[in-house]
Amino acid sequence: MQANSRTSSAAGWAVIAVLFAATTCVESMSWTQLTAYTPLYLRELHVSADQVPGWIAAMSSVGWILALPLAPFWGVLADRYSRKLIIVRSAVLEAVLFGGWALSTSPSMALLFRSLSGFVLGNTGVMLAMQASTTPRQRLALAVGIVGAGSPAGRALGPILGAALVHLVDVRGMLLFDAALSVAMAVLLMVVVRESDHDRPEDLRVLSLLRGALSEIVSKPLVWRLFLATAITQVGTWTIFPYVPIYIGRLAPDNPVTAVGVVLSAVGLGQAVASPLWGIAMQRFGHVWVLNLTSLGAAAALAATGLSHSLVVFALALFVNGVCAAAILTASMAVMASTVSPERRGAVLGQILFPFYIGGVIGPLIGAVAFGAGQTVIFGIAAVLSLAPLVVLLTLRPRPVPGAA
Incomplete structure (x- = not known):
């Protein structure tokens, strides 16, 4: 039954991959725009300049705080009930969130809608699991590559498109545009995606599925070390x-909207191009060598960013950091995709962004405290934390060589 279902759906795997890529592109683009123009949005809500960092910390952290206890369950619920429903849920709630932000009249009201982001997250791993269940094995790497390209493409497109929208229709118009795109993606997902049978564990109880997924992660030293390294670096990023x-x-007081859009889009473009290139480099040189190199590169770039007083230098250093930072997510996805059991694919891959949620909770709070100490301090903290892959992987004992004495 499952084999026939997989064969019948194989012809449409490319359509599903492109649709999932578009979904993650819209999601990433919208969230990048929201983050990039939150300071401007808060000023439109009449928040004083000295209170903006505190509101940014609250709004950046609140959704992640709610996401943390929910994050382990989305992949499990997808395997237990419906992967398609879990994916569509994200698009629908994103539309509500962005629409709510567009209509908010106070920072407290905006904070309430921002808290909904805790119920939006958790769809990336489920999309990868669903893609894997509908794609011929010989095409799976290509399919994952197509889906994976959506998020960095959104980060590249979002800020510069956001700058154009802010100039045309202001920040609230940009948010309404994002809400409309999310509605469109929810409709497309409902109409196009057909959920087929997939391998399921024998025990379908939610807590049992979660225990199985976590046990599989913990049992693999490389996987849990990558989780730890990712969490630490994401604290630095956030x-x-x-x-x-x-x-x-x-650094660009005459036209800050355009400057933010250009710089952040350049960083996103660098990550979009770097991600597949790091994948190729890992195949040739190994993930340990690549992660050690990029950890040092990210630390140096962040230190330079903290010391820069020129927009050009600041942007170039931030670009280099983004390129280096792209390596760790590529490594995590590649390692997990090659080691996950098919029957636990949704549950395990559903945890792949859990370290990002940890970073999203802790990082903005550290940033809010460090912000007052100055640019050098806040970027210095991030530089130190970016060395996590180097430190964590140095503790990984090499695998014994088969047949060695």
């Missing part, structure tokens, strides 16, 4: 990321 638009605005 320590600076919500506040980067403020620093760009200070």
